[in-house]
């Protein structure tokens with residue numbers, strides 16, 4: 001049985017709460033508003049009411065990436081949703097962090113720094129192995145309970161996702177509880193054909209999912225767009241042009257081309273790729289066909305013919321999963337592909353699952369209502385892991401032993 005917050009007494013207990021406020025960061029370094037804040041606020045408010053001493057743990061970005069920043073802004077923004085000041089502590093397990101944890105009074109909330117600054121966090125290890133790390137040892141020493149509220153990281157066997165399993169009681173937060181209950185329900189009703197719209201900027205997640213599901217015949221069609229779509233075009237021998245190539249090099253995505261080639265070689269009949277694209281000519285949208293490649297301009301979105309074709313397949317889906325936007329939706333004129341695919345998912349007679357940090361932001365920016373879809377999940381990678389039937393390490397720790 002899932003361990004929920006109903007079964008525990010939090011009064012006076014140092015409660016380590018793993019949330020996920022990993023959100024898009026604008027070029028000026030400012031984080032953007034995101035539904036992830038609101039989703040965790042409910043758990044935090046309840047813990048405050050129950051007089052817990054709350055230590056929030058989250059990550060932002062991945063080391064080396066431009067959005068890998070500290071969590072000072074996040075603490076400020078989250079305070080707004082919680083209705084109480086959340087103190088940012090620029091430390092994880094050093095003197096400052098320990099002092100702040102020891103100084104907590106009932107109902108206080110602090111937020112530690114970006115947990116991925118700690119070298120032990122991102123290692124994919126078992127709970128037993130993580131439990132021995134100085135990161136988990138230190139935090140567990142000062143903590144009494146562990147609440148995992150971030151479904152969106154539950155597919156990672158990272159230290160602060162699974163590491164407290166054998167040391168502290170591990171409890172599902174309210175956002176996590178809702179995600180699990182709802183997904184269980186939806187999964188029972190998922191029907192073929194299963195159409196996956198896979199875009200965004202995390203091709204590693206997308207390819208892992210395809211490598212797992214395609215050989216089992218669990219994907220009837222993949223409508224590729226965003227970075228995966230571009231990689232599949234390259235896999236077919238298209239040259240995209242210098243600017244887009246540079247974007248791929250900077251994003252560290254060229255390393256996935258070989259996987260794209262293999263997948264396309266084996267399952268090309270099920271992988272749809274863009275038939276036209278939108279480029280940015282001095283900031284304005286211009287559509288080109290594939291015969292016009294390579295282009296000197298940056299590819300920013302899929303073109304009209306592509307989204308119309310994709311929309312038709314989405315309309316006929318039994319189940320449609322959208323993970324990752326079709327293009328750079330935050331730039332005016334290049335949100336079109338993302339908007340049209342989401343519109344198709346909203347209107348399909350089949351079940352619609354939407355997931356992923358950027359996709360959720362796009363939903364909000366493009367003024368969709370989450371009620372237009374069967375399920376909107378704060379996590380993209382976690383959602384696709386779950387739907388593909390794989391065990392989520394973060395979920396496993398939340399069931400009674």
Ligand code: 3PG
Nearest residue numbers: 020022152357379380381
């Ligand atoms: C997400 O945005 O999907 C989660 O925060 C997980 O991020 P990650 O893919 O960098 O682990």
